[in-house]
Amino acid sequence: MRVVIALGGNAMTSPDGSARPADQRAAVVVAMRAVADLVEAGHEVVLTHGNGPQVGNLLLKNELAADVVPPVPLDWCVAQTQATIGALMMNALDDELRRRGREPLTAAIVSRTVVDRDDPGFLRPSKPIGRYASAADAEAMRAHGQHWVEVSDSRWRRVVPSPEPRQILEAATIHTLVSGGHTVVCAGGGGIPTVRDGDAYVGVEAVIDKDLTASLLAVQTEADLLVIATDVEAAVVGFGTPQARPLGEVTVKEVRDLAADGAFGAGSMGPKVEAVARFAEHRGRTGVITSLAHIESAVLSDVGTRVVPDPH
Numbered sequence: 001m002r003v004v005i006a007l008g009g010n011a012m013t014s015p016d017g018s019a020r021p022a023d024q025r026a027a028v029v030v031a032m033r034a035v036a037d038l039v040e041a042g043h044e045v046v047l048t049h050g051n052g053p054q055v056g057n058l059l060l061k062n063e064l065a066a067d068v069v070p071p072v073p074l075d076w077c078v079a080q081t082q083a084t085i086g087a088l089m090m091n092a093l094d095d096e097l098r099r100r101g102r103e104p105l106t107a108a109i110v111s112r113t114v115v116d117r118d119d120p121g122f123l124r125p126s127k128p129i130g131r132y133a134s135a136a137d138a139e140a141m142r143a144h145g146q147h148w149v150e151v152s153d154s155r156w157r158r159v160v161p162s163p164e165p166r167q168i169l170e171a172a173t174i175h176t177l178v179s180g181g182h183t184v185v186c187a188g189g190g191g192i193p194t195v196r197d198g199d200a201y202v203g204v205e206a207v208i209d210k211d212l213t214a215s216l217l218a219v220q221t222e223a224d225l226l227v228i229a230t231d232v233e234a235a236v237v238g239f240g241t242p243q244a245r246p247l248g249e250v251t252v253k254e255v256r257d258l259a260a261d262g263a264f265g266a267g268s269m270g271p272k273v274e275a276v277a278r279f280a281e282h283r284g285r286t287g288v289i290t291s292l293a294h295i296e297s298a299v300l301s302d303v304g305t306r307v308v309p310d311p312h
C-alpha cells in the first residue's frame, strides 16, 4: 500500500512546543520508529511535515539580525526548514532501519508548491508560526507591522499569509522515487510557496498549510491512504465539552457538515479534516486523522477519524 503521512509539529518538538534542536531530534527519532514499522511491513511511504515553530523562529532570527546580515524572505526560510527537518528525518529513519537489519533507501526533496498570485490568503494572514507570546508582547510586535492572533486562552501567535496549495511541482519525481522503493520526505512546511511568472517560477512570502498540501501530495502521488498524524487519536465532536465524542468513520459530506457547524478548530483540526475530505473526494480513498502512535494501526485497522468517499 502507498501511504502518505503528514507529521504534525508535535512530532518534531517537545510537549511544551519548544523547538530546541535536541528536542526536535528526539521527537523525530520517535516518529521514525513508527514510520520504520510501515516500511518494514512493505508499504511505500511518502512523508511530509509541518514547520510552523521552525519557520517562525527562523524569520525572527532574520529580523533580529537585520542590521548586521541581510534578511532573507519567508519562502527562503521555508526552504531552509525543509532541508533541516528533512535531514533529521533521513538520519533517524536510516538509523532505525539499519538497526533492524535493513538497507535504508531514503530521499528528501526540496519541494515547491504552486499557489495563485491573487489568492485571498495573501490579504488575510492566518497561518500561526513561531513561538507563543503574551497579549502585551503581541501588541508590541503589532506596532512593528506584524499580525498576531490569540490562538488559545491568552496565548498569542504571529500569523502570516497562507494561500491554497494548487500543485506540487516535484510530484512526478516523488512518484518515481517512491515507485522505486525510496521513502521520500517532501513538500515540508506545505512546500515552498511559488507562483508562475510568465514562463518562470518565483518564490512568494507565505507559509502553506502542510495538511492541505499533504492532501494534494497524496492525490498527485496516487496514494492509497492519507494519514494525518497529530497529538490526538481522532477528531472530536463537542471538543472541550462534557459531550465530547471521538469521530470514527464518516463520509465527506458528513464531516463537511460538521465543519460548517464549527466542530473543528480553525487553525488546527479544521485544515486536517478538510485535507482528508479532499483526499477522499478527489482520490476516492480513505483519509485518516490519528495520533503518531497509531500510524501502523491506521493502515491495518479502523483507528482514528476515517473520512471515506460519499456513496454514489
Ligand SMILES: Nc1ncnc2c1ncn2[C@@H]1O[C@H](COP(=O)(O)OP(=O)(O)O)[C@@H](O)[C@H]1O
Residues within 6 Å of the ligand: 007, 008, 009, 010, 011, 050, 229, 230, 231, 232, 234, 235, 236, 237, 238, 239, 263, 264, 265, 267, 268, 269, 270
Ligand atoms: N474538534 C477537535 N477535535 C480534536 N482536536 C481538536 C479539535 N479542534 C481543535 N483541536 C485541536 O487540534 C490540535 C491538533 O492540531 P495542531 O496542534 O495544529 O496539530 P499538529 O501541530 O500536530 O499539526 C489538537 O491538539 C486539539 O487541541
Ligand SMILES: NC(=O)OP(=O)(O)O
Residues within 6 Å of the ligand: 008, 009, 049, 050, 051, 052, 053, 128, 188, 189, 190, 207, 208, 209, 210, 211
Ligand atoms: N506549514 C505548516 O502547516 O506547519 P505546522 O503544521 O507546523 O503548523
